[in-house]
Amino acid sequence: MSTRSRNTLGEATSPYLRQHADNPVYWQQWGSEALAWARERDVPVLLSIGYAACHWCHVMAHESFEDEATAALMNEHFVCIKVDREERPDLDAIYMNATVATTGQGGWPMTCFLTPDAEPFYCGTYYPPAPRGGMPSFTQLLTAITDTWRSRRDEVTTASAAITAELRAAGGGLPSGVAPLDATLLDRAVAAARADEDVERGGFGRAPKFPPSALLEGMLRSHERTGSALVLESVVRTAEAMARGGIYDQLAGGFARYSVDAEWVVPHFEKMLYDNTQLLRFYAHLGRRTGSALALRVAEQTADFLLRELRTETGCFASALDADTDGVEGLTYAWTPEQLIDALGFEDGVWAAGLLGVSSAGTFEAGTSVLQLPADPDDDARWDTVRRSLFDVRSTRPQPARDDKVVTAWNGLAVTALAEAGAGLGRADWVEAAAACARELLALHVVDGRLRRASLGGVVGASAAVLDDHGALATGLLTLHQVTGDIEWLTRAQETIDLALDHFADPDEPGCWFDTADDAETLIARPRDPFDGATPAGASTMAEALLLASALSQPDRAARYAESAAATLDRGVPLLQKAARSAGHWLAVAEAAIRGSVQVAVATDGGDSALVDTARRHAPGGVVVVGGRPDSAPLLADRPRVDGHDAAYVCRGFVCDRPVTTADELIEALGRRHPPATTA
Numbered sequence: 124m125s126t127r128s129r130n131t132l133g134e135a136t137s138p139y140l141r142q143h144a145d146n147p148v149y150w151q152q153w154g155s156e157a158l159a160w161a162r163e164r165d166v167p168v169l170l171s172i173g174y175a176a177c178h179w180c181h182v183m184a185h186e187s188f189e190d191e192a193t194a195a196l197m198n199e200h201f202v203c204i205k206v207d208r209e210e211r212p213d214l215d216a217i218y219m220n221a222t223v224a225t226t227g228q229g230g231w232p233m234t235c236f237l238t239p240d241a242e243p244f245y246c247g248t249y250y251p252p253a254p255r256g257g258m259p260s261f262t263q264l265l266t267a268i269t270d271t272w273r274s275r276r277d278e279v280t281t282a283s284a285a286i287t288a289e290l291r292a293a294g295g296g297l298p299s300g301v302a303p304l305d306a307t308l309l310d311r312a313v314a315a316a317r318a319d320e321d322v323e324r325g326g327f328g329r330a331p332k333f334p335p336s337a338l339l340e341g342m343l344r345s346h347e348r349t350g351s352a353l354v355l356e357s358v359v360r361t362a363e364a365m366a367r368g369g370i371y372d373q374l375a376g377g378f379a380r381y382s383v384d385a386e387w388v389v390p391h392f393e394k395m396l397y398d399n400t401q402l403l404r405f406y407a408h409l410g411r412r413t414g415s416a417l418a419l420r421v422a423e424q425t426a427d428f429l430l431r432e433l434r435t436e437t438g439c440f441a442s443a444l445d446a447d448t449d450g451v452e453g454l455t456y457a458w459t460p461e462q463l464i465d466a467l468g469f470e471d472g473v474w475a476a477g478l479l480g481v482s483s484a485g486t487f488e489a490g491t492s493v494l495q496l497p498a499d500p501d502d503d504a505r506w507d508t509v510r511r512s513l514f515d516v517r518s519t520r521p522q523p524a525r526d527d528k529v530v531t532a533w534n535g536l537a538v539t540a541l542a543e544a545g546a547g548l549g550r551a552d553w554v555e556a557a558a559a560c561a562r563e564l565l566a567l568h569v570v571d572g573r574l575r576r577a578s579l580g581g582v583v584g585a586s587a588a589v590l591d592d593h594g595a596l597a598t599g600l601l602t603l604h605q606v607t608g609d610i611e612w613l614t615r616a617q618e619t620i621d622l623a624l625d626h627f628a629d630p631d632e633p634g635c636w637f638d639t640a641d642d643a644e645t646l647i648a649r650p651r652d653p654f655d656g657a658t659p660a661g662a663s664t665m666a667e668a669l670l671l672a673s674a675l676s677q678p679d680r681a682a683r684y685a686e687s688a689a690a691t692l693d694r695g696v697p698l699l700q701k702a703a704r705s706a707g708h709w710l711a712v713a714e715a716a717i718r719g720s721v722q723v724a725v726a727t728d729g730g731d732s733a734l735v736d737t738a739r740r741h742a743p744g745g746v747v748v749v750g751g752r753p754d755s756a757p758l759l760a761d762r763p764r765v766d767g768h769d770a771a772y773v774c775r776g777f778v779c780d781r782p783v784t785t786a787d788e789l790i791e792a793l794g795r796r797h798p799p800a801t802t803a
Contacts, residue, residue: 128198136577136584137207138526139175143184147194150205153214161202162239167272167279169201169265170243172215172233174208175526176380176393176443178452179249180232185450186252187261193252196262200269201236208233209442209530210577210586213639216650220293221286222246236268241647242283290648296635297653297694304692304699306348309713312703313345317357319704321385325364327704330385334365334378336401337655338703340744341710343408347743348714355413362409366421369486369493372456373479374514375432376424378402380446388486389493392453392523393446396433397658399425400536407544408744417499422544426553429537435527437567437581438559440537442530445523455520457491458513459483466516467509475509529578531568531592532658534560538599546606546739546748554606561603564596565615574622590638590651590661593623597668601675606739608751613675620672623665624687634690636662653698659708666691667712674722674747677757685720692716715745719775723793724758725750726782727769734769737786741793 131151133144143150151157161168171188173180187193197203208215208231215233221243223229229248236245245268250261259267272279302308316338319327326332339358346355365371368387370379377399379390403425410419433440448454458481464472480486480495487493500506538557545553567583568575574588574596600616603609626642629635629651638650638661653662669688673681692713698706699713715721723738727750735750742748749758762772762782770782773792783789 132205135207136528136579136582137175137210138528138579139173139180139207139209140205142175143188143205146184146188147191147198148188148203149198150203153204153206153211157202157204158239158241164202165239166201167244167268168237168239168241169197169203170206170218170233170235170237171203172206172208172218172235173231174443175524175528176395176445177231178391178393178446179230181445181447181450183232183249183261187250190252193262193265196265200265200272202239207528209526209528210584212576212589212591213643213646213650216638216652217290217646217648218243218246220290220650222248224289224293225286238279238283240283242287244279244283244286287647294648294651296629296632296651297697299632299634299690299693301696302700304696304713304717306717308696308699309345309710309717310349312699312706312710313342313354315703316342317354320357320360322360324386325361326385326387327361331381331383331391332370332385332387333381333657334370334398334402335361335704335707336398336405337659337711338707340401340405340408341707341714343405343412344711344714344744347412348718358409359413359415362406362415362421363417366406366417367496367498369495371421372428373494373496374510374517375428376421376426377428377432378425388495391446392456394428394432394444395657396429396440396442396530397533397536399429399433400533400540401658403429403544404536404540407540407548411547411740419548422548423550426541426544426550429541430553430556433525434556435529437529437578438556438563439529439534439578440560442526442528442533444525448521448523453487453491453493455517455522457487457493459485459491463513467512471505471509471512474505475513478506478509527579529564529568531564531574531576531588532595532664534564535592535595535597535599536658538564539595539602542599542602542606549736554603557599558603558607561596561599561612572622574619587640587643589640590623590627590636591658591664593619593627594661594664594666594668595659597623598664598671601668601671604675604756605747605749608749608756610756613756616668616672617676617680620665620668620684623668624683627661627665628687634687634692634694636665636691653695654702654705655708656705662691663695663706663708663712666695666709667715670712670716670720670745671747674720675749675756675758681757688716711745718743718745719778720747721745722747722758722772722774723749723789724762724772724774725769726753726759726762726764726772727751728764732769733786734771734784734789737789738771738793741790743793746793 132140218235219229225246234247235243253260342358370382370387370390377394380393383389406418406422460476463475481492485492538561541553541557575583576586576588577584597616597619600612604612626640669684673685695709725735729752738748753763768784771789772782773780
């Protein structure tokens with residue numbers, strides 16, 4: 124048998140690809156060799172893109188890819204390529220754009236048929252094993268594609284050329300100079316987002332509902348700038364609805380990917396690292412700002428979930444927990460009243476059923492319910508005992524599989540969240556976990572001076588890092604520099620930002636970015652997606668890193684970073700004007716920018732400092748805080764202690780208040796509202 128005429132996914136560093144290593148399909152990994160094989164055989168490429176925690180990816184695999192007859196049809200007429208969208212977001216972006224352009228919708232699993240030159244000519248998502256709901260069966264589709272390829276090749280050529288041309292035409296950068304980035308623009312963006320709020324049930328828009336993590340952070344920063352009670356009410360409504368719903372794991376902490384209903388009751392059960400890092404950052408910030416016991420509890424439990432269930436042996440964080448357990452969705456998480464009584468005894472079981480919304484009718488499937496917490500218990504001690512007991516019982520059930528792939532960008536988000544929340548809430552263990560993760564990323568994911576996208580089991584993959592990897596890692600390193608005062612974190616962050624500026628910035632359009640490097644693999648289009656989605660866009664992530672670096676760096680570097688940050692944010696203006704809900708991270712960074720780049724430098728004797736702790740607890744989101752000995756960091760240059768006391772210097776842009784030496788004075792200075800700046 125040819126080395127090509129076999130399934131090669133057992134050699135992959137992606138758990139998702141390895142899940143398909145035993146399929147009878149001759150799956151290949153993406154690369155020039157697989158495309159060359161299609162050219163030699165004169166057959167189309169069947170490209171299947173998914174990810175490990177994807178429920179319908181598992182369904183299609185079981186129904187079609189594990190079926191010998193279907194596999195034989197695929198092997199005979201196609202070169203079949205599997206791609207993990209999390210490992211190759213560039214490929215995912217290109218072919219998802221093609222899928223949406225040709226069908227009007229997208230999703231995973233994604234199923235695309237390509238020419239050997241990688242140009243798509245037919246795209247779709249899930250296909251059933253038998254005709255259903257107007258969809259052809261997967262084998263019917265395979266037969267039709269094969270017939271078209273053989274007998275109507277001119278139609279394939281025409282379709283692939285048209286789709287590819289559209290993808291390339293849509294790849295331009297956002298316009299600049301549309302409007303000034305100022306308070307009026309941001310207030311209108313927040314108002315537009317609030318117009319879509321589901322006031323009764325929390326969240327924005329209709330079901331399915333996804334946690335609007337970045338948007339909530341941006342709106343909370345808006346409240347801090349404006350003092351708007353209405354904006355804060357919107358933020359709190361959604362935060363509380365999610366925290367009390369079934370989308371939040373009431374026993375173990377952590378959020379599921381989304382809710383299938385408008386009430387946040389029944390989740391799609393996969394738990395993603397990127398969701399929980401962003402939500403940890405937001406809930407910790409909300410807890411600091413409002414003192415909400417619920418927000419603080421959710422932040423603590425979500426951090427515990429990350430450290431307990433997603434931290435790998437290397438100190439970095441795994442990508443996800445699957446939606447399914449042994450092929451059954453929700454098997455680990457759903458309960459009946461009888462199961463609660465069996466676990467807790469009659470009295471506590473009945474009490475827990477009432478507290479957690481578990482009834483004989485059920486909220487999920489087959490009379491089972493997903494646990495909710497509509498109201499706080501009247502007996503906290505009893506609830507703590509019950510919660511621990513239920514968690515212990517649940518731990519004996521079959522558990523969902525974990526995708527152990529370590530993605531640079533998502534681990535960068537984890538570093539930022541753990542370091543920022545740990546510093547703000549006095550959890551040194553979270554800060555140390557962030558530092559351990561960052562050290563491992565820098566040791567393993569930087570190869571020959573360039574960043575890689577992912578690793579598995581301490582082995583780095585071949586895929587090059589994309590833009591959001593650089594932005595998220597740099598932001599995490601800059602956050603660690605603020606929290607620890609260690610200059611090495613600043614140095615490595617600057618190196619990462621400089622790499623991004625050299626290889627991802629559009630030289631012809633200042634402020635625009637490509638998602639792949641200028642020396643990366645040449646694809647049919649060079650992707651750049653400016654919209655924030657489940658994770659922040661690469662461009663908005665770079666805007667945050669640049670803004671932080673401009674406040675933390677030496678003057679020569681700071682000027683370059685500030686100029687690039689302003690140009691990048693200028694390109695985000697059209698998104699804030701027209702698609703605020705898809706520009707949540709842009710909003711959060713812009714709110715920090717129009718404050719005038721607020722910095723708090725606390726000169727100390729090198730030991731613990733009440734002023735540093737005060738600054739971290741009370742600073743608005745996006746404010747830079749650095750504490751340490753005078754001259755130990757660029758932000759502490761020429762800023763001494765005052766009369767033997769620690770001194771805090773609060774600066775906005777190039778203007779600084781007089782130094783203060785007491786917590787009350789610092790809180791007053793942080794709360795003082797100045798006229799917001801404009802970046803254009």
